Amino acid sequence: MELIKPNINLDFVGKRRMAVIFSAALILIGLVSLIVKGGPNYGIDFAGGSLVQVKFTEATTAKDIKAALQDLDLRGLTVQQFGDEANEFLLRAQESSSKLEGLSKTIGGALDAAYGVDQAEIRRAEMVGPQVGKDLRKKGLMAILYAMIGILIYVTWRFEFRFAVGAIVALVHDVIITLGAFSLSGKEIDLPIIAAFLAIIGYSLNDTIIVYDRIRENQGKHGKQGLEFIINRSINETLSRTLLTSGTTLLVVLALFIFGGGVIHNFAFALLIGVLIGTFSSVFVASPLLIFWQNYRTRAKAKA
């Protein structure tokens, strides 16, 4: 079977201005949402706080749970349904008490009193102190930074510096847009999301490198035809592969998103957005950037 005709020649490079506008719009929407909401919506891993996941034997509502916990006077308590059925809830509070009597016990006691003994099962209880949260945030940022530096070095070594810059710009583009999507949908950033970001970086790069590799090969073959032609040709030649691999990856990530369960839902969401944007950016951002880079250099030379 063939989805992409071998002699296909779509003008990707010619559409690069539209692509830039599209990217800029996505980034802008994300940034506006981030600014309006006062920064990323950190989960307890990074902000510190407590989280308790409770499963009830019968369906209940967030309002009833809040009422049951009213006397505990928990700071910043939110109750959110977890999964599809109305019998499992996530309770979050800003409290991060290091006291021995854990929050889960107090909450368990209050729920037992309101719903009856053995009606509410505490399935997960997490508490992260503010200091640990701060440390993790710093470590997460450093991890993303180190990964990018490592990639910059490797791509510079295997290709050229301008290729490395193009790849990094594409990566930053992907991460910012994914971050924006998280902000827009009100999803929380916690530890596994950092893992997802790094996976997105890895995936997007994978895609970019393959187009770059073809560009390098075609530079040898059609060196005289100009960069625009070479890039466009390379994107077209790898298009079949790009769509197929993105397709299979999307299939599995979608399976994870739909069937993976609530604990991993946000993680799968990040991957889903990341794979889509990563594919887009290798075709429309990373490679055309080489042209912008070259145009800029020739203009700079002309001036001098």
Add this chain to the structure above:
Amino acid sequence: MSKSIKVRGGIVLGCLLLSLISLAPTFFNGSLPSWWQKAFDPIHLGLDLQGGMHLVLGVDAEKAVESRLDAIVDQSEGLLREQDVIFKRVDRRNGQRLTVTVYDEQAGGQVDGLMAENFPDLEAMTLSAEGGYIEKNYRLSDKEVTRIKDYAVRQALETLRNRVDQFGVSEPTLQLQSGGRILIQLPGIKDPQRAIALLGKTARLEFMMVDEKADLQQAVQGNLPAGSKLLYERRVDPRSGAVSEIPLVVKDKTVMTGDLLSDAQVRIDPRFNDPYVAMDFNAVGAKRFDQITAANVGKRMAIVLDDTVYSAPVIRERISGGSAQVSGSFTEQEATDLAIVLRAGSLPAPVEILEDRTVGPSLGLDSIKRGVISVLIGSLLVLLAMGLYYNLFGVVANLALILNVVFVLAMLGMFKATLTLPGIGGIVLTIGMAVDANVLIFERIREELRLGKTARAALAAGYAKAFWTIIDANVTTLIAAVVLFQFGTGPVKGFAVTLSVGILASLFTAIFVSRLVFDFFLTRYDIKRLSI
């Protein structure tokens, strides 16, 4: 069949066999001979999958420095008295400063000499005069402070390890982390609250004399006689469960501490069926206890744990046997836990909980179930897509993919890596990305065929040209995965592991194994057209 194919086939079959043997204990646990299960551990599941508790405790090492200074205060007081130096008082100020207050220069000189001789770790600071007194200030050297803090953290780790061992958890993990933090993982723990209570207790056991002359009414209002302090005894009414706190004034000076214990056991008082903890002292402790009880017959001695009075019995007679007991109103479990912490020793400094993640076993099972379902559905979809798109070549890629998953799981088991929920996510992602290498190769082969090459030549060229592209693309992902591994804690680390292992396995299966299959058929049959 050529020799090269035989050798390569042997390698692949060998790897597959080893993988299957090592994976058997994971899937058929219990029904295999014991040597088999001993040789290969089942895949280790993370706390998020099997349920359990992840704790990070911070040791308040400053407190260890303070208590070291307190000990020096005690010792130097005795020393100065012994040497007939006239002094007003010795005390610890602002946390980490030791101050000796004397009346004149001469005494000051004597103090300096004695302190320098007996406590070489102390550094003299400026002296100050106030209201006709001279205050000589000392502090611990930075080196000594660091040593005390380091020791406190290591000692705390040791004590916690003892407690965990006695608590009875299978395969606990205790690790020292930077900044005086201690990571504790207790898989499959049933009663997390009990574990926290047990681990978090400082368990500083002190024997203190009750100040009978003090006026309790006044003391509760904050008017304490000099050299004494107010503590509370916690009593639980066994019938109603009501907790009451009874104030008690004790003399500041601890007459004895729990360091001198050699054993602690739970016993049941036959009269009321109440549990209590019987303690045995070591030789030094027994002698000390003998002296104290002899000197204080008829007075009350408070048994204090972490500043809470457990009981304050009257000393009826001199106790020379080297044993004592803590009774109070506790349940049998509380008594058991008290005996455990007394046996394991006290923490050199209090700890606080910085991070606590507890996952119940039911959620873990749910996660495993859902993880497996998404892996299966994701794989099926990919297998279908590859089969449809590349026909027989797709079937070969699928074979490589299935082998890939088998190898990844086997490597996780053999490297004793931990499989977490994000780790399952990593496997899912690997399945999607692992076919990439084959897609790259197959697309190349199609290109070469279009150029009019023969089946065999197109195949060789496809593999040769795609090889470096595949390496470049995968190394960069590997860089991200390795960074993640360095950074990662728990679940995230699990993702980094499966992702890296997945990349390595996919390089092997997609390049090496698939090529072997094609070469096998090409040498065996005269193939003119490739089903790609």
